[in-house]
Amino acid sequence: MTAAGPIRARTDGADCLVEADETFAALQMRLGGAYPGTIALPGLLALVRKARRAGTALHAMLSVEDGDQPVSFHAAVVPLEDGATIEITQWRLSDAAWSADNGGPDMLALQRQLAQAHLVLDAEQRVIAGNVDAADLTELAAALQQGFGRYWTDLVSVEGSSHRQPLHWRLLDDAAVTVEGSARTWKTRILPLRTGGFELFLVAETVMASPAEALQAGSGDEVSQSPAQESNGAPLNGLLGQTLAPALRVPVNRIVANAETIRTRLAGPIAEPYVGYAGDIAEAGRHLLSLVEDLADLETVEDANFAPAPDHVDLADCARRAAGILGVRARERAITLQLPPSDLAAPAIGEFKRVLQILLNLVGNAIRYTRPETSVRVESGVSGALAWITVEDDGEGIGPEQAERVFEKFERLGRSGDGGSGLGLYISRKLARAMGGNLVVERGTNGGARFVLTLPADRAEAAAETASAFG
Structure with missing residues (x-):
């Protein structure tokens, strides 16, 4: 920030x-x-x-x-x-400033990756600091220069609300907002800090014109329809995605936060057995949150009108970002993440948020199922019309007879008790195919599983990089 x-x-x-x-x-x-x-x-x-x-x-x-x-x-x-x-x-x-109900360092890192504007707020939701990354938020950036000490809601328009501050932060979390100078719709994510105050993220619900749209329309207009909207602006998601998931997220986060407060003895000393009980409650709450998010994603990808918004992405960069988010989990199991070198790019056409979601699932699964003190290897490149990335582990592997079953809905391959929902790979393949690519699994070099994600190559970007390298 x-x-x-x-x-x-x-x-x-x-x-x-x-x-x-x-x-x-x-x-x-x-x-x-x-x-x-x-x-x-x-x-x-x-x-x-x-x-x-x-x-x-x-x-x-x-x-x-x-x-x-x-x-x-x-x-x-x-x-x-x-x-x-x-x-x-x-x-x-610092990450240590975040309260327990923010989902931990993984959630913090993911929010930072997806957000295009970050604001730090005091306890009254007045602006302390801010950073803007999107080109169409220049007016917000200018407002921030003069906006310190003002309520953040004075700098945006909250849809469906005519109330002025102060409003409770939970009423503004996940709210749709519009920003002067931007034609896009934005969603807020407000996360309370442990010692008071908040961090606010703005995540775009609509996207800038994609390469495919630009070619068809011949203009730089922005896409007015997002994966979460129909052409008339009505939400595509149904009961779970738009209604139940947000309603469940708040109380379950509070359960997790309170359990962590007890587990870490922040509220006072407790007997050792209760520390374990609190840890179990927190872990169960996180599992429930993960299941809610998976079911909401399932509802999204199975909607007949679902269409990811294509953009320029770099598969190698997305892999490095996913590894950064999951690095703590890998270190806990003494697993080495071998990633594409920093100067390697694999330009592709896809939706950044969805590509990152797929790679978080693939790398997370590899860390979960490989043997401790081994490695997870990630490679990427471009072959003809396709950009590709592989995630390979040293686990038990997936046999040929299981190669298609593993992508079925709720398929666990006999595994239980590992916290998975059996939806991650099903959703990941649906997303890959919706973006014009595919996701398959094959036997790895050391007998583990190697997942291969392919997407349409971004030929224009690759050509520009080649010209720059030799220019």
Whole structure:
């Protein structure tokens, strides 16, 4: 989470803060310092002094407890004749600041991957910091520059609500909003922080014009229909996807959060057996949430009008993102994730969110079913008209007679008690085929399973990369 633009300050020859943006000055005072006054953050003060002594620009990642809330940022210091200039970027709330009911680090990482705008809010839902990544949110980015201290709902329009702040955050979570200057529809995801305040994500419900649409329409207009909408704007999802899933998510998240509070003894000491009971409750709650999400996805992919929105994606990049989200789980089982090199690209046409969903399922399954202290190998490339990616494990493998059964609905291949729903591979194949590709399984090199995902290759992107490499 970065502030909307760099935060700047200047010190004098005695390392006293003499000029500072409002955000920096407020942080200085919250840390017990004076303004003007000596820099109150020890790590930053040491960096400034070191830069002045060396007579050269220095930079470092620093962290601070701001009101018991962990914050990290990148600081760049440039010495002057009579002091130094400071520029702070990449302002981020540390993962430790998140409360237990946010779904843990996996959910945090996934939300960050999909969101195109992030805002940090205080306990009253006023803007503290924000970052915007989408080209059609430039007006929101500009508003953020002047919007610190304002309610975030003043910067967007919440559909179906004429109320002004303050509203309870749960009434605004998963709300549809429109943003000035963007023709797309956006959904909010509001996650409470452990020590107060919130982080807000904006995730697009509609998408920018896809390559296929652009070729057909001959224009850069945006696609007005999303996978979750019919052409008349009515939701495609039925009872579960639009009604039951959101209604279930809130109370089950609360059950998980309370169970984790008990398990970690945050509410006070308890006998050891109850720690285990609380852990069981939390794990059961997460399993129920996973099942609800799988059933909602099932309803979506089986809708006759379901159509993913094609865009430019890089299968190798998606694999690296999925591995980053699942890295903790792999380390817990001493499993090495072997990924495509950072300079390798496999350009394809597909919907980023859906491709990432498929790879999270494939890599997650590989981690679950391979033997501890082995590896999961991910490779990708482009062959003719297809871009491909493989995920291979060292598990028991899947026999030829099971190769099609594994993609059937609720098929577990005799496995039980591992937390799976038997829907992941069924949904993944449906998504792959809906995007013009396929998902198959074959025997791996070491006897494990190798899943192969193919999608239409993005020939224009591949040609551009080749020209750039030789240009």
